Amino acid sequence: MQKLDLSSDLDSRARDVLREVIIQHISTGEPISSRSLAKCGRFGLSSASLRNVMADLEDLGYLAQPHTSAGRIPTDRGYRFFIEHLMTSRALTRREREAIDDEVRHANEIDDVLHHASSLLSKLSDQVGIVFMPTLLQFTVRSMDFVQIAESKIMCILVGMNGVVVNKIIGTRQPFSRDELEKIGRYISVEFSGMTLDAIRRQLVRMTEEERALHDQMLQKTIALGIEAVNDVAPVEHELYVEGTSSILMKPDFADAAALRRTMLALQEKEKLIDILESCLDEDGLQILIGSETDFTQVHNFSLVARRYGSSQAPLGMVGIIGPMRMEYARIAPLVDYLSRVLSRKIEEGELQQ
Amino acid sequence: MQKLDLSSDLDSRARDVLREVIIQHISTGEPISSRSLAKCGRFGLSSASLRNVMADLEDLGYLAQPHTSAGRIPTDRGYRFFIEHLMTSRALTRREREAIDDEVRHANEIDDVLHHASSLLSKLSDQVGIVFMPTLLQFTVRSMDFVQIAESKIMCILVGMNGVVVNKIIGTRQPFSRDELEKIGRYISVEFSGMTLDAIRRQLVRMTEEERALHDQMLQKTIALGIEAVNDVAPVEHELYVEGTSSILMKPDFADAAALRRTMLALQEKEKLIDILESCLDEDGLQILIGSETDFTQVHNFSLVARRYGSSQAPLGMVGIIGPMRMEYARIAPLVDYLSRVLSRKIEEGELQQ
């Protein structure tokens, strides 16, 4: 089909033209004509010559015309080439960097951090900010504490190895003394430290069948409470923050009602978004999915710029932005990159609460 | 201007016509013509006669024409009259009632309940569900507990008189023994039970100035931790859940892009929504605000159906739906009413966690 090494397809003039077309199109949103390229002065060529170059670029699949007698717009492939070979990322401004630092520094609860991160990202990029945290299935326990908070309610506090804190309330029938609760907490913390919630549950269930448990009343209580504690925590819902959908409403790319509608619906279809983000979790660096690469079925002219966050051994989730293909990648890529790094550092330092 | 006692304006025929116009318009979304009224068979009158009645209703401000030679649509005032005098609320179906009961029964954390409530409401009504919980300024404390969860992190668990549980993580410099933490918790729970967070804070600050505190090291620690615990909890952000905006996207009422845009923006402007909902907090029963009554500046054709929830002495917030003026009030009003009651009962029973 096409040559694999895209970088060799194009001579330097063609690259310059492609770059200029994309830059102009990103800033105006309009199809770019040969004339407007000639006028920009960067080439010293007439519009007729540029037309030839553009026709070549179209043949190679980097540009397309919405209709005959319209200018050219970049294709998915054009953007892809631009991002990989032509773009020079803009450094963050001090204000951007400080905004991110501040936002992340001041939050304690992980929910808060993620929520703020997505809305900050949305504000800085003027696109839709998304932050995704998958289920805690691989959550490994460092310690567990139990606190009586009402007559028949006990709060269980789970601290994970990664510093994430989860708590839940358990209803109980039998009474527990303060002392018992402390003992149970200590016992579980010691015995099950480093295990996943699922493993703990299975272990506890197995223990109920052992002979000793039948006689040791304290152990019975421990098991009962322990099972309650880990039940229903593990398959906690995926958390997905989608912030700033209004910013996208204003973009001229969504002039007509149908497109607007489709877009809003797509952004609210969380399952699909989660699918996409989950499939990105394996990759390491900054990821940019363009147009059809995103697997958005209803809406095809969207791009995703995202990066994994969390400690390097135990990635937590994805953070990024979604916007029309026509976006300022040069500005947005470093933004997402930086935020994800700051976020990861914060999480490695630990002690974030859920 | 207009007579205050609206119910006396209209004879029984006019009422019937108004009711029919509104019912038809709610179900079709189209302006209603005299002919379609005549055809419905409920009147035994010709379209000409109905035209006369409709002209009267228009003069009185209950109906309006989008333009000459179009049928009539109800005005805000028309809907208002309909709701107060003409509508017969439809009883909930068993499925609806069960869905609500289930949803509320199964949740433990108040965040969850509210979140699910709004999305459930949205699903059942096919409108936008909203749930609002104002700041916890009037949150009165029943007990406080402190648990060490990491080297320099302590979790504080606040249980409110209304059973709501709030927790936060505090970073500490000085170390606390398990025993100390327990003592501090007990002390604060006893001394400050029944006070608001704000009152507790002020009291603690006052105590630092007392002579005794300067010498009693334990008291110093208690005060330090207590202040940390209540700080920044009180002015916790207003919680506002807005769920199901996509359902509204599909309604034919928002055919054109501009209206769609305005609507989405309005629904995302949380401050405005909070204002509106806050102003409803004083009222007791089900509240219906129609069109211009809602104070929505950008969008004027919206209605709000909402009701307060929480215990009768200490109302917690508002729950309801937002949709186009043209909505099935007869079905939605009982829905909101019932959900708010179930929610309130759940909260009165207590032990909800935040």
Next chain:
DNA sequence: GTTAGCACTCCCAGCACGCGAGTGCTACCG
């Protein structure tokens, strides 16, 4: 290889036209 010129294509805004729906009014009927 570059460029000027020209024919061709297509979009789009504006306009006129006719149709259909719905009203208001008036005259007539029981």
Next chain:
DNA sequence: CGGTAGCACTCGCGTGCTGGGAGTGCTAAC
């Protein structure tokens, strides 16, 4: 005197047509 039939009038909307403008592709000349 309330109800009704009939008719003229108004308005919105869809349709088809047209002219202008923008942009391209191609060709021939430099």
